[in-house]
Amino acid sequence: MLMDEPFGATDPITREHLQNEFARLQKQLRKTIIFVTHDFEEAIKLGDRIAILRERSHIAQYDTPAAILAAPADEYVAGFIGQDGTLKRLALLSVADVPPALPPDSRLPQVGADASLREALDLMLSHGTDRCGTPTGVLTYASLCEAVGAPAEAVVSGDR
Structure with missing residues (x-):
């Protein structure tokens, strides 16, 4: 299934509820879903693997959220992640x-x-x-x- 920015037009509260429900359903159904988003935190929350694309859809890095946050492939990926990559990693570990x-x-x-x-x-x-x-x-x-x-x-x- 392909989902292109499915929560992009929702308010922050509704968006979080939809993301949580999506994550719950994904665990239950165990189906492959390609989820397109420009929201990196959303990608971290919902993705098992993340592909960060450069211009012309060239793959800058493809890996698990934890691996991308721990070791960005280059400055482009690091800039995409932002300054608080370490804090974002905290959300991935229990x-x-x-x-x-x-x-x-x-x-x-x-x-x-x-x-x-x-x-x-x-x-x-x-x-x-x-x-x-x-x-x-x-x-x-x-x-x-x-x-x-x-x-x-x-x-x-x-x-x-």
């Missing part, structure tokens, strides 16, 4: 992907293992107290940075 550092401390903010590292970072930075799931360990700021292979400065320098 808390379960990072080994717990210490036993849980009930006084600390907690997230479930299915939360993205981006959600965990947002909670760390806001000192919130949202709770979901059963805690199994502590995700430290250092372990979060290590999981995306970035120094601490890179993880907090972009927009939250």
Whole structure:
């Protein structure tokens, strides 16, 4: 199936709901869909593989979202990604992907293992107290940075 900018004319709230429903259906149906978008964050959220095209439809890079964010092929791809590639990588990993550092401390903010590292970072930075799931360990700021292979400065320098 080919979908060309299917959510482009929707407001941000509706767009997010449609993206989430699309992702749910894709997991359930397991069909190949070519999804055309100019929204790189949408491509990261919905794509298993991303092709970044140059002028005249030449492929600048084709890979998984994580691989493109971790190692852009060149300056063109890096410019397409933007300044906050490290923060975008946090949305691709879940808390379960990072080994717990210490036993849980009930006084600390907690997230479930299915939360993205981006959600965990947002909670760390806001000192919130949202709770979901059963805690199994502590995700430290250092372990979060290590999981995306970035120094601490890179993880907090972009927009939250």
